[in-house]
Amino acid sequence: MKHRVAIVGAGQGRFGVREDASQRELAFEAVAAALKDAGTTLKSVDSMVTAVAADEFSFALQPSAQMHDYLEFYPKANFRVEGACASGTMALRVGWMTIASGLADVVLVLGTEKMTEVSTAQATEIMGKGGDAIWEYPFGMTFPGYYAMVARAHMAAFGTTEEQLAMVAVKNHFYGNQNPLAHMPKEITLEKALNSFMVAYPLKLYDCSLITDGAAAVILASEERARDFAKPPVWIEGIGTATDTMRIADREHLHTLRATVEAAKEAYQRAGIGPDEIDVATVHDCFTIAEICAYEDLGFCPKGEGGALIEARETYIGGKIPVNVDGGLKSKGHPVGATGVAMAVEITKQLRGECGSRQVPNAEVGLTHNVGGSGQVVGVTIYRKD
Amino acid sequence: MEFKDFSLFIKYTKVGAPFVEALASGKVFGTRCETCGRTFFPPRAECPDCLEESMTFVEIPTRGKLLSFTSIFVPPAHYGVSPPKMPFAKVTQIPCPVGVVEVEGGIRVMGWIPEVALEALKVGDPFEVQAKTLKNGQVTIVLSPI
Numbered sequence: 001m002k003h004r005v006a007i008v009g010a011g012q013g014r015f016g017v018r019e020d021a022s023q024r025e026l027a028f029e030a031v032a033a034a035l036k037d038a039g040t041t042l043k044s045v046d047s048m049v050t051a052v053a054a055d056e057f058s059f060a061l062q063p064s065a066q067m068h069d070y071l072e073f074y075p076k077a078n079f080r081v082e083g084a085c086a087s088g089t090m091a092l093r094v095g096w097m098t099i100a101s102g103l104a105d106v107v108l109v110l111g112t113e114k115m116t117e118v119s120t121a122q123a124t125e126i127m128g129k130g131g132d133a134i135w136e137y138p139f140g141m142t143f144p145g146y147y148a149m150v151a152r153a154h155m156a157a158f159g160t161t162e163e164q165l166a167m168v169a170v171k172n173h174f175y176g177n178q179n180p181l182a183h184m185p186k187e188i189t190l191e192k193a194l195n196s197f198m199v200a201y202p203l204k205l206y207d208c209s210l211i212t213d214g215a216a217a218v219i220l221a222s223e224e225r226a227r228d229f230a231k232p233p234v235w236i237e238g239i240g241t242a243t244d245t246m247r248i249a250d251r252e253h254l255h256t257l258r259a260t261v262e263a264a265k266e267a268y269q270r271a272g273i274g275p276d277e278i279d280v281a282t283v284h285d286c287f288t289i290a291e292i293c294a295y296e297d298l299g300f301c302p303k304g305e306g307g308a309l310i311e312a313r314e315t316y317i318g319g320k321i322p323v324n325v326d327g328g329l330k331s332k333g334h335p336v337g338a339t340g341v342a343m344a345v346e347i348t349k350q351l352r353g354e355c356g357s358r359q360v361p362n363a364e365v366g367l368t369h370n371v372g373g374s375g376q377v378v379g380v381t382i383y384r385k386d
Numbered sequence: 387m388e389f390k391d392f393s394l395f396i397k398y399t400k401v402g403a404p405f406v407e408a409l410a411s412g413k414v415f416g417t418r419c420e421t422c423g424r425t426f427f428p429p430r431a432e433c434p435d436c437l438e439e440s441m442t443f444v445e446i447p448t449r450g451k452l453l454s455f456t457s458i459f460v461p462p463a464h465y466g467v468s469p470p471k472m473p474f475a476k477v478t479q480i481p482c483p484v485g486v487v488e489v490e491g492g493i494r495v496m497g498w499i500p501e502v503a504l505e506a507l508k509v510g511d512p513f514e515v516q517a518k519t520l521k522n523g524q525v526t527i528v529l530s531p532i
Contacts, residue, residue: 121462121463121466124461124462125463136496137395138393139484141496142460144458150454152455152456152509156454200458201483202456
């Protein structure tokens with residue numbers, strides 16, 4: 001990339017059903033953790049970007065203002081960026097642009113969502129409108145419903161099995177159980193996943209990510225300032241962003257997220273590397289089928305072989321490419337606006353070697369993959385150790 | 387007849403009235419650009435290629451094959467089932483499958499699949515797109531096996 005921007009601080013609060021805290025309090029936890037990680041305070045931050053996916057969860061027209069108010073960040077710049085479940089990565093992109101353009105040297109990127117102020121049925125409805133609110137939602141479509149159609153198409157084309165889907169859940173729960181900030185830190189068995197109740201055929205309870213409250217934050221710095229903080233910088237080496245049709249039905253292949261393919265191509269090109277050079281990745285496992293599609297669409301394996309990749313345990317630590325060893329959206333949780341930023345937090349800590357029992361040995365290059373909706377907007381980011 | 391009789395929430399669109407009236411009369415309408423001839427489904431009022439607003443409503447082809455399907459067991463609040471007030475009572479919902487059919491010419495149409503059990507559905511099955519008026523007066527699209 002022409003301009004060099006680094007992550008110099010990374011923090012996440014505890015994900016979960018946070019009945020003890022409001023959204024602004026969750027945001028504060030993450031921002032305080034990121035600032036402490038960088039060994040600095042908000043006084044050294046020039047500008048801020050906030051990711052929140054849905055007003056309906058926040059009961060607010062401008063939830064980002066609640067965040068800068070509670071942080072007492074005023075009068076410095078802050079505004080909201082939205083890209084559904086990819087809001088966090090879009091905010092990271094805007095933060096990168098703010099520094100690369102010379103508008104600021106140090107930027108706080110915050111992502112947060114408080115999803116459990118509403119009932120599960122209401123959350124299902126809010127997320128369902130992540131599809132086409134006019135042409136798809138009337139058919140009772142929900143978020144699991146869209147990915148169920150992706151799954152059915154993938155199974156028909158490539159013979160992917162329900163067992164292979166469940167293996168993704170087993171892996172992500174295995175690692176989530178080692179993440180103290182995860183929403184659902186518990187291991188599950190293949191039998192438990194396969195016998196859980198049907199949400200949207202063929203996706204069962206354990207094929208679905210969680211409805212989670214949470215926040216995550218990173219501090220970005222320009223090349224000139226990147227070494228002024230407590231820890232070595234982690235460099236953003238490539239950013240890719242791409243879009244696709246609103247309606248999944250309009251896509252050439254229902255089993256491929258074209259926006260992932262295109263965003264990855266851009267990110268790899270900017271970083272000057274290919275998928276074989278990635279040591280650790282967080283991918284958007286909002287559903288187990290989404291992780292299998294991500295393996296393929298990011299180039300970790302040929303199209304159609306994602307099911308075989310998890311079956312061969314190649315995405316565990318020690319395999320070809322460890323994926324979602326923080327538990328993923330499946331076990332760590334999926335507070336939609338926070339997710340993209342939380343992925344950047346995880347990769348930053350992996351590249352610094354701070355992840356304890358779930359550390360990928362000698363990780364030098366990392367990748368995050370964050371999907372908005374059912375692939376309407378996707379961000380892929382590549383990071384390198386200093 | 388209002389567009390909301392199809393869309394549930396959205397009242398206003400340039401293509402609303404002809405679309406829902408066609409559904410009520412048993413037809414599924416798309417639009418065709420008079421300038422370049424491109425056909426659109428769902429119908430739209432402006433052509434993104436020509437930037438013109440010279441659309442004609444046309445019936446779309448109805449025969450095709452099933453591209454994918456699901457059945458939603460955890461419904462959104464709008465279609466949700468309220469828990470019964472009677473002690474020990476249970477409500478079991480059997481949801482109607484939903485699918486996408488690709489008709490001749492490549493247009494993709496989403497619709498309900500009321501006539502086929504979930505277990506009997508297969509990707510690639512021949513299906514037909516039909517307009518349907520429901521008992522409550524709403525209009526929608528159903529997919530029927532050929």
